[in-house]
Amino acid sequence: MFNNLSEKLDKALHVLKGHGSITEVNVAETLKEVRRALLDADVNFKIAKEFTNTVKEKALGQDVLTTLQPGQLMVKLVKDELTELMGGDAEGLNLSGNPSVILMSGLQGSGKTTFSGKLANYLKNKKTKKPLLVACDVYRPAAVDQLHVVGDQIKVDVYSDKGNTDPVAIAKAGIAHAKANGHNVVIIDTAGRLAIDEAMMKEISNIHAAIQPQETLFVVDAMTGQDAVNTAKAFNDVLNFDGVILTKLDGDTRGGAAISIKSVVNKPIKFIGTGEKMEAIDVFYPSRMADRILGMGDVISLVERAQEQFDEEEARKLQKKIAKNQFGFDDFLTQIQQIKKMGNMKDLMGMIPGAGKMMKDIDIDDDAFKGIEAIIHSMTPLERTNPSVINANRKKRIGKGSGTSVQEVNQLLKQFDQMSKMMKMMQGGKGKAMMQAMKN
Numbered sequence: 001m002f003n004n005l006s007e008k009l010d011k012a013l014h015v016l017k018g019h020g021s022i023t024e025v026n027v028a029e030t031l032k033e034v035r036r037a038l039l040d041a042d043v044n045f046k047i048a049k050e051f052t053n054t055v056k057e058k059a060l061g062q063d064v065l066t067t068l069q070p071g072q073l074m075v076k077l078v079k080d081e082l083t084e085l086m087g088g089d090a091e092g093l094n095l096s097g098n099p100s101v102i103l104m105s106g107l108q109g110s111g112k113t114t115f116s117g118k119l120a121n122y123l124k125n126k127k128t129k130k131p132l133l134v135a136c137d138v139y140r141p142a143a144v145d146q147l148h149v150v151g152d153q154i155k156v157d158v159y160s161d162k163g164n165t166d167p168v169a170i171a172k173a174g175i176a177h178a179k180a181n182g183h184n185v186v187i188i189d190t191a192g193r194l195a196i197d198e199a200m201m202k203e204i205s206n207i208h209a210a211i212q213p214q215e216t217l218f219v220v221d222a223m224t225g226q227d228a229v230n231t232a233k234a235f236n237d238v239l240n241f242d243g244v245i246l247t248k249l250d251g252d253t254r255g256g257a258a259i260s261i262k263s264v265v266n267k268p269i270k271f272i273g274t275g276e277k278m279e280a281i282d283v284f285y286p287s288r289m290a291d292r293i294l295g296m297g298d299v300i301s302l303v304e305r306a307q308e309q310f311d312e313e314e315a316r317k318l319q320k321k322i323a324k325n326q327f328g329f330d331d332f333l334t335q336i337q338q339i340k341k342m343g344n345m346k347d348l349m350g351m352i353p354g355a356g357k358m359m360k361d362i363d364i365d366d367d368a369f370k371g372i373e374a375i376i377h378s379m380t381p382l383e384r385t386n387p388s389v390i391n392a393n394r395k396k397r398i399g400k401g402s403g404t405s406v407q408e409v410n411q412l413l414k415q416f417d418q419m420s421k422m423m424k425m426m427q428g429g430k431g432k433a434m435m436q437a438m439k440n
């Protein structure tokens with residue numbers, strides 16, 4: 001995410017390191033580079049200029065802060081300003097209605113249907129919400145089918161009425177269906193066109209007027225840069241929407257849309273999409289995003305993602321198994337599946353401070369666990385629960401079955417053995433001692 005921008009800002013801010021104090025000359029040099037980095041990331045010219053002017057004013061007014069290194073001070077100022085530009089505090093959804101109605105808007109291909117599913121899944125996992133998805137695209141039957149596929153996948157009901165050509169009627173019927181069936185959130189997926197046109201704007205504004213949603217969200221593909229900002233403006237003029245959803249931030253996005261959109265439409269970015277999977281959704285926190293842009297990682301989001309996948313009951317069972325020395329390859333496989341649900345590896349690495357920069361040229365396979373999973377799948381149940389029975393013959397068979405080699409099987413067995421020992425140690429009171437040793 002934002003690799004190029006992060007790299008350039010890092011370089012720009014490096015200029016100041018090594019200077020004893022902040023002077024007008026080195027601030028100007030640095031800010032010129034910062035501005036160039038923002039423009040390269042497709043940030044609107046006016047916004048980039050205002051940004052650097054504000055940072056400059058603040059920097060020159062801060063000579064009292066002599067204890068801080070100038071480089072660090074500039075990083076802090078840039079971070080604060082980036083956060084401010086992207087929205088300050090995170091803003092949640094208004095779910096006060098019963099049912100609460102959420103209307104999705106945006107161009108075709110922006111990721112509306114995918115995001116509708118992700119949001120339904122996200123709310124469903126909050127336990128108190130029972131969402132209903134409503135398919136209002138009357139032009140593309142395939143879009144309705146797509147929403148049904150998504151609904152089946154996340155086990156959320158979908159309301160549709162194929163053949164009905166009136167999206168307002170479908171939306172209203174969908175809300176009535178929700179009321180009758182105890183759904184407390186209704187997510188309405190609407191039709192999009194390839195470009196903004198009057199008919200589409202009229203249609204979405206008719207739906208909006210008829211159902212008066214609590215939340216109108218505008219979905220936009222972050223890869224489209226300045227275009228994203230222009231489209232947002234056009235939709236906002238008609239709908240006065242409540243929030244923006246930036247999708248496809250997992251791709252090679254330059255970052256301009258994320259940085260400029262808030263100040264152009266004065267509406268917060270509420271969520272981001274970071275992949276095609278249903279779990280690839282994150283609440284948008286401006287300050288955490290600023291950290292990521294500046295290569296400082298985002299450990300808080302990483303921990304939250306882990307917690308979302310964390311099932312207390314399962315964790316207790318696992319703890320017991322470890323204590324009794326019964327942790328086997330099946331449990332290992334479950335752990336891998338949970339990690340995979342957290343997102344793709346490169347994205348996760350980017351959340352660890354400094355790791356994103358280190359890993360930028362390393363190609364991490366999206367499915368980094370493929371080989372390991374294949375090896376475990378080639379083991380018999382006995383081998384999985386009791387790896388000590390795996391002798392040379394068995395290793396040969398497992399290597400062949402999984403399309404790997406005896407060497408790779410050996411490597412996994414060794415890693416597994418080390419991991420089991422470590423887990424055992426963490427369980428017994430040695431955990432604390434180990435953490436202390438790691439700190440020293």
Ligand code: GDP
Nearest residue numbers: 108109110111112113114247248273274275276
């Ligand atoms: P719609 O026409 O607005 O409903 O868009 P879709 O939901 O059908 O999405 C269009 C394409 O973008 C599909 O191939 C999705 O899988 C993909 N997509 C949606 N959101 C994301 C995302 O956050 N990351 C990535 N990489 N792809 C996404």
